[in-house]
Amino acid sequence: QVQLVESGGGVVQPGRSLRLSCAASGFTFSTYGVHWVRQAPGKGLEWVAAISYDGGDKFFADSVKGRFTISRDNSKNTLYLQMNSLRAEDTAVYYCAIMLHGDSWAFDYWGQGTLVAVSS
Amino acid sequence: DIVMTQTPLSSPVTLGQPASISCRSSQSLVHSDGNTYLSWLQQRPGQPPRLLIYKISNRFSGVPDRFSGSGAGTDFTLKISRVEAEDVGVYYCMQATQSYTFGQGTKLEIK
Numbered sequence: 001q002v003q004l005v006e007s008g009g010g011v012v013q014p015g016r017s018l019r020l021s022c023a024a025s026g027f028t029f030s031t032y033g034v035h036w037v038r039q040a041p042g043k044g045l046e047w048v049a050a051i052s053y054d055g056g057d058k059f060f061a062d063s064v065k066g067r068f069t070i071s072r073d074n075s076k077n078t079l080y081l082q083m084n085s086l087r088a089e090d091t092a093v094y095y096c097a098i099m100l101h102g103d104s105w106a107f108d109y110w111g112q113g114t115l116v117a118v119s120s
Numbered sequence: 121d122i123v124m125t126q127t128p129l130s131s132p133v134t135l136g137q138p139a140s141i142s143c144r145s146s147q148s149l150v151h152s153d154g155n156t157y158l159s160w161l162q163q164r165p166g167q168p169p170r171l172l173i174y175k176i177s178n179r180f181s182g183v184p185d186r187f188s189g190s191g192a193g194t195d196f197t198l199k200i201s202r203v204e205a206e207d208v209g210v211y212y213c214m215q216a217t218q219s220y221t222f223g224q225g226t227k228l229e230i231k
Contacts, residue, residue, distance in 0.1 A: 045212055
């Protein structure tokens with residue numbers, strides 16, 4: 001079955017960096033774009049970034065543009081989010097999500113999320 | 121950016137009774153390919169979101185038929201025909217026509 005497992009979250013000081021990972025299984029990872037979506041404590045969902053199946057195209061929300069980068073290693077079935085210059089407002093649960101059913105354009109599978117807390 | 125506005129933000133419902141959530145977008149969600157990429161997700165307490173409905177009215181695999189979606193253009197509705205205890209949670213609409221944005225969420229609770 002489809003599984004997405006995030007890791008790498010933790011407590012980090014403002015201005016520091018953190019790298020999140022998302023390990024995928026149960027589907028052909030190398031043929032799908034993958035996304036990061038975050039949720040601040042007690043708040044709603046915010047799309048963060050996306051990467052195409054081959055890593056050739058990358059997209060970012062304005063709130064993280066220039067600070068976050070997204071990458072993938074298809075040989076390891078893993079997605080990454082490199083977060084630099086972290087701010088308190090980046091505190092959130094970070095989910096990886098995919099649109100497995102191609103014509104739905106909806107996030108049909110989600111990981112359990114990893115919590116990032118930016119605090120001094 | 122397209123702004124998604126949900127109403128109500130909270131909805132107390134009696135078990136077995138219907139519930140309805142509205143979602144309005146700041147501009148039309150009709151894509152240049154003719155499709156409307158509006159979906160609905162459910163987030164139960166402590167869980168990641170779960171897809172219920174895609175492209176306005178298509179139920180995702182395994183979603184009970186008491187959930188239905190409707191609408192067009194900028195106005196959309198999620199309906200639950202008879203609310204069950206397991207339906208408690210927060211419901212989000214999401215558009216994928218132009219980038220991706222979510223509504224603020226509607227909390228469904230039992231009276």
